[in-house]
Amino acid sequence: MFNLMLYVVTVLIWGTTWLAIKWQLGVVPVPVSIAWRFLLASLVLMLVLLLRREWRLPPKAAMPFVLAQGVALFCLNFLCFYHAEQTVPSGLVAVIFSLAPILNAINGKLFLKREMQPSVLVGAVVGLAGIVCLFLPEWRHWQAGMGQGVLVAALGTICFSSGNLLSSRMQGMGLTPLFTNAWAMLVGATILTVGSLLAGLSFEPEWTPRYLSALVYLAIPGSVIGFTAYLMLVGRIGPDRAAYCTLLFPVVALVASSLFEQYQWTGWTVLGLLLVVAGNLIGLANARRALWAMLTGRQLQPG
Template sequence: MSIYEPATAAETLSSRAIAHLISAALFLVVCFSWGTTWLGIKIVVESVPPLTASGLRFLIAFPLFLAFARLRGDPVLFPRRRLGFFAFVTLCYFSLPYYLLNYGELHVSSGLTALLFSCMPVMILVFSALLLRERIHLSRVLGITIGFASLVMILRSQGLGFSHDGFGAVLAILSAALMHALCYVVTKQRGAEISVITYNTLPIGLAGLLLFMAGLALERPDFSSISARSWGALAYLGLFASVGGFIVYFFLLKRMNPVMLSFVFILFPVFAVLVGAWYEGQPIAPDFAFYTTTLLAGFAVTKLPLERWSRR
């Protein structure tokens, strides 16, 4: 046995520990960037109309996505046989959902928006069962039931009943989550061969242009009245939250267990609620905290492969 073997083993353990620490740090970066996205949207729509705000965010992000695609050598254009799918992604993943999210945050808090959008992975399960004929196991049905029952209680605790003015905003945010979930499932059906960089780059650019032009025509924004804080939030959303969070997430996708990584969707609403409460200067009510914890715990159950573990 060589005298160098123990040192080599120690170095291997050390390099693995460093790799795990880097992955954990990047995981928190994604949670933080996606968790603060909702507060960024809230700050933007303080002085920028929702259509214009969505368009500007994507127009800021597009050049960086384009540069990243060129750097990686990924194609920017979708395959010709997927032009209909390209239009679907542009409209139903980027254009309409992000307008609805911006509109929703005009009327409800950033933390509640994040909680509503956290339903999206659960909606993916439902669409997968309907369109892909995938089974939904009993534990996931239980988690979905607990999660949505908690969501109803959260809305009641916030006074957002059917007759409330903010209920339309709640429906807008849930519709955005529904469209994102549908896009994920349709992508699994029809776009699995398309690079994630290709999937995002040109649709973001085109969606940004469409939203911005629609904003100019319908909202007639006064750019001189946009606050410096809103401009800063737009830069943050376009450069850090959209591009940085996306790149780090897909970097981790190749290095972390998919089940563990999927808990980003459970943790980022926690960041959003805490940061939103701090920004708005409002304490988190005990009933809101309880129902939020129950909602996220219910949705977390849908991500755990309990049936596989029980069989083992």
């Protein structure tokens, strides 16, 4: 049941953060908004570690992984998605992100030497077909930069997948997501802050209820709670099965996009969404059994 709680929390929070990201775009430069988000989130996590008497510097053996996770998961990943949402509806960006399970399986094969089934490649083709269907209605309203936005979102998903593997590696070293997130978020925020200052960007936030509420939501529920819950799932059941929760992100995100961004549902939208979900389920071996095991906390039996 604890796995189910982590799953639901992650889906509900991350399925709505795409819209909050959209609300941050405009006045404040993208790197500055992300820096504020993770400065605030890392501060909250550091305070939690202090209250739990668990604050300490990362072990020397884990430091390269903490630095790499900070760059991939809390810097490049979000730079990509914030920029993508400048030209692509937030719900469609979430759909691209839902290819994370397949990327996790591929990266697990490349970097962790985990077995990858041929069905992963079939699932990738089906999932990509779904994305094509989702974007077919958008061709009539295609704007300059949307193609680049799609590619940038795909790059962000690759960075997210890399961060998953790094977290799995550190949890194998006995480090909790609460601890590694606190330091990795600080690394990402520091890089973004230094880069923004060198570029001469202003750090003054937009003093509007919309921007500030989005910042708080992204920092506390979106980062502190969402990333901790998700990466706990990664440690408990592995990055492949943990990424199943991304299958429901597009549903939540597209509903939010239709309510607040006037996104129009069509037959192509429904077909594309079904293909993306089907592609992910096909792409992971024993998908239904693995999902059931994740939700119930039971161990998979061979065969």
